[in-house]
Amino acid sequence: MLQVEMNKKKVDAELDEMLAGYERDRTEVIMVLQDIQDKYNWLPQEALTYVAKNWQIPMTDMYHIVTFYKAFSLKPRGKHILQLCLGTACHVREAPFILDALERDHGIKNRETTDDGLFTLETVNCVGACAQGPILIIDGQMRGNMTQTKVGGIIRKLRKAHKEEVAENE
Amino acid sequence: MNKFASAEELTRYQGELKRKTNGALKTISLCGGTGCKACGCNEIHTKLVEELNLREIRADIKVTGCQGFCEMAPLIVIRPDDTLYIQVKPRDIPEIVEKSIAGNEIVDRLVYHDSDGKPIPKESDVPFYKAQLRLVSKKTPYIDPMEIDDYIALGGYSALAKVLTSMSPEEVISEVKKSGLRGRGGGGFPTGRKWESCRKAEGERKFVICNADEGDPGAFMDCALLEGNPHQVLEGMLIGAYAIGSSEGFIYVRHEYPRAVQTFSNALFQAGEYGLLGKNILGTDFSFEVAINRGGGAFVCGESTALMASLEGRVGEPRAKYIHTVEHGLFNLPSNLNNVETWATVPAIIDMGVEEFTKIGNEKNKGTKMFSLVGKIKNTGLIEVPLGATLRQVVFDIGGGIAKEKAFKAIQTGGPSGGLLPEGMLDLPVDFDKLWEAGSMMGSGGMIVMDEDNCVVNISRYFLNFLKDESCGKCLPCREGIRYMMEILEKIEKGEGTMEDLETLEEIAHTVADTSICGLGKSAPNPVLSSLTYFKDEYIAHIKDKKCPGGICKALINYYILEDKCNGCGVCAKVCTMNAITGKKDQVHRIDLDLCEKCGACLESCPTEAIVRR
């Protein structure tokens, strides 16, 4: 209990500082939530309660908003965020095969975070780089002309780097 | 910088800028569009700066918005020579700097070569550009989107000055009406009429909204405009606000476009500094403010009522539009919503005059339209053509035909709500009405080309799947109907479909179109209906022959190794995660069909193209 209380206080203080520039008008709520998600990588319940209270929005509306818009996650996301573009251009260039490969060969499922907390896979609809499709965005870095083989190499490299990092820390 | 107190001051400043930029310095215009970013233009920029510093050469580097020729990314154009270098790598930079910037030579190996292998160094001679007519995207390649001066130097904001000093709001509306401009967001509603209704609507406040929630997968025109030339969009909004009598504006940008948000907020700031935004613009009584709203990631928010709900900080669910948004829109007040391209077209109309503008296009469709030409085509990229140009011109003259010498199968216009058009329709003029009649639509301007390796059933299923995920779920037909249509297509993909299924499919499609609340649902059946019209044989092939002509539907295909092409390199066996491929080194390999998962990794990796699926 105490843990949660302290956590809430911490979140409140952080958000007070971070969101000071907003006017607490309802039109801002989606952007506010995006800012919070950028900070924490997901939307903790404490943050949602904070916004609901300070922006005077019923929690019911908040909950519908955060589950409606794809940009929000109510679960903590992985260390690396993989966004695979499934826009039409990428689809016709066989991006779905890459999606299959990620699950089949690397155990990374769409809209889920791997058990080791390393990867979260999301699909997005067009990032505006159709000419280079299929596109995979790794932690905000765009990688064009993806193939199953290339994706495999990237994942293995990231896993190895993580292992080394863990070993180093120990 | 002081705020411009009058239109004359702006004109004077424009003159100053022109004199300044007419210097002897060479301009290196480096495309920084999303496509080029994905191909590493950042490294090129770093290298370029480094190289120029090293050699102590002065040149003007402009990182511009998307110049269009994404297929050949990254792009560099040297001006005033107008030399276009394509697919530039950082290691090419020293040579370019030495020859083309320090000197006036051309690096032959980096310029565009036509199909006969003839080099075409000048950008304007490249067929991809030559066949286009650039009106709205004209200024983009010359502008650093973060610099308002670049835009002003090219005559930017003079349309606004003209409107504010010499035209009444009614005159502006009448000009726009005369221009025949129709909404570029896809609906094709006459913009002038919309403005007029909004001006006439009663309300203590009125809003001008820019729809930059470009949700169509495979379309990035609005993104390119906002990232490449934000001031032109803003100028259009200013003119519109003046005509309508609004002093508050919003721009709703989808969250997948963080750079567009960045450039546009910078544009707002700079325009404010110059007195082109805010109170008493250019010393007149007209005041206008714009707020940026980032969307939350929902395709349906491109729909006007859903967008307004989202702007209000609610869930983006559409409502019935029996009462129009120009009367009761955002916060129940009169609101005028146009998309990015429409706003960006407005200054062009005022600048060139209605007479010149109406010369472009055909009878009911005036001006130009931007498209993102993507898919299995040689020259993918961002293009702009006069309305009424034929699909064939777009696909073959600009797009250069199908990549890898495959056969053309279909072109999809209008995004997920549009239709699939076959080869026989290639001579169809691209305009709002003709596309609609053909069972497709203009949409916001995505054009996706498909070749013989694409499966129509699969594509239709893809769009339905997309729409199913993007449906807000509010009304029954869209929420359930799309899903049931998709289930039928899945059945057909598996080879389990029946001819009755096709009838059911069509029946659901009509009900969904008839009874959905908003445009998303109403147009959702378009891909299915149009493909059933033009590609019924492909559905029948799935149902009756249990074959997928495109070789996509896993249940109906198998992978084979062509004995005469296989050189026994073993790459396929290595990538196969199911260990379904066996064979000795340097001997023909074989696929065990029982083990094969049909993932296609082998086909993708085979260096001799010995693997086929059929």
Place this chain on the structure above:
Amino acid sequence: MNEKTEIIAEPDVKMVTFTIDGKEVTAPDRTFLIKVAREHNIEIPTLCYNEHLEPYGVCRMCIVEVTRNGRRRIVTACNYPVTEGIVVETRNERIINNRKLLLEMMMARHSEVEVIRNLAKEYGVDTIRFKEQPSEECILCGLCVRVCNDLVGAHALCFAQRGPERYVTTPYDVESDTCIGCGACYHVCPTNHIKMEQMDGLSVVYGDVSLGPDKPIHIDFMQAVPATPWIDQKSCIHFQTDGCGICSEVCPTDAIHYDMKDEIVEVEAGNIIVTSGFKGFDPSPMYQFGYGRLPQVMTSIEFEKLSNAGGSTGGKLLTPDGRTPEAVAIVHCIGSRDKNYNEYCSRICCMQSLKFSHLIREKTGAEVYQCYIDMRCFGKGYEEFYSRVLSEDVHFIRGKVSEVTDFSPDGLPEGKVLIKVEDTLLGIVREIPVDMVILSVGIEPQVGAQDLKQKLRISVSPDSFFLERHPKLAPVATATEGVFIAGCAQGPKDIPDTVAQANAAAAAVLQAIAQGEVMLEPITAEVMEEQCTGCETCLSVCPYEAITKDEEKGIAVINDALCKGCGTCVAACPSGAIKQWGFDREQIIAEIDAVLADIAV
């Protein structure tokens, strides 16, 4: 479902004429089409429409085809504003076909839902061509969400997710802390997906969400007089969220005013009849009977409510676990004729117990055990009723019950309790398992009777009931002129006696009114103005509040109509300023002289 709505036109709204199904109709401009259609008895099916909520237009059942300016299109009647000259078709082929397919889609997902089944049947939808899923009760009409947020303002329910994954829930899918338990969602739900249950004294919606008390508008019980409903402000939505207000909207006589408050009304009256009634004895302290501990034990008043047709079971006699009882014990003289509680006999309980026996035998045929001390059937026809009940095979056990318990060394059948009673006629102790124990509780003076006594300056007898002036000569009058008593305020009695006494009290009052004047006591006191110092001693001692102070003159004044001539003030006055008629100094001395005269002689 097709409730009729009356459309009342605002005075300055223009009227438009248009056609529905070939019929020309007139309505205020921009009225929603569904209202006009229902006004004209044209049936359009709806699932997500409720006239108290903003139309939502999601079920698409109310689609109709409208031709306006030559353009035909399908619209939803619930939110389509009518305009001049439109042509509406509510049942043409295109509409029917679309409705059919929509219903087919519904049937694939909600095949067990009655409203959907009925509509599907009505439209002849019998084959489902889509992949059927396990039937879900929620059809996502959004009525509950909208009523909770828009009308009630409690903000407990919401939608979550989108597309086919959309569902109704509370934030984070856990018990809501903003739900006020109004049950509005339950009432608007067309498929009974939302349920209301009683749990731990709270109503619960849909299994796990705690809610408050049930309906805030009550008529206490069927025979309540007056039968006026009242609003419980604790559970009324309006008083909690400022929302709702449906009751005032639907009340045809505008009788509901939320700003009405409890108020103190002052009435000037010449006579008062005190009929403050009684309260039932509370048997909780008599631990041996298990009242409040064993659910099977109830008081006679509670049983009366249970057997009443307007009660919670509609008059059915049921045990707390919902069974029909097989054996019932009625225990007499609870709190009456008992030195530890009240010594008096409450008079009504014997007859009431007999009535209960009769009712139980008649309604359930259960065995009835009457445990009595004496049977007191004193009134007209009462003894005959006793005989009749005796003949109805009711067991009469003469003896006091010593204990009611749910424990027996031999074990008890489920739901039964054991009564232990000494049968003094047989001379044995009996242990009888029963399903229900009725404690025939005695009558006690009403709470607050003490207050009333002080205010009205009337007396009570040792049993704490109000004391009449004279048991035979003035049975309804009190010592205070103009104050009368009737009913159980005076002492335990049954209904016939109460009515008789009330009539008598009313007659006494009427008598006073008819006379038009008050007969004064001949022997009242009077203040001699010149001697009164205004010390107010008399004011405090007067038991009838007959003395007031004339502030102007600074002296005490006695109201002749109130003075009973008791003489207390005369004796108390320190300055001897009050004299009593007939008892002035000379007269008393004369009296004394006369008395002493004999002795002197």
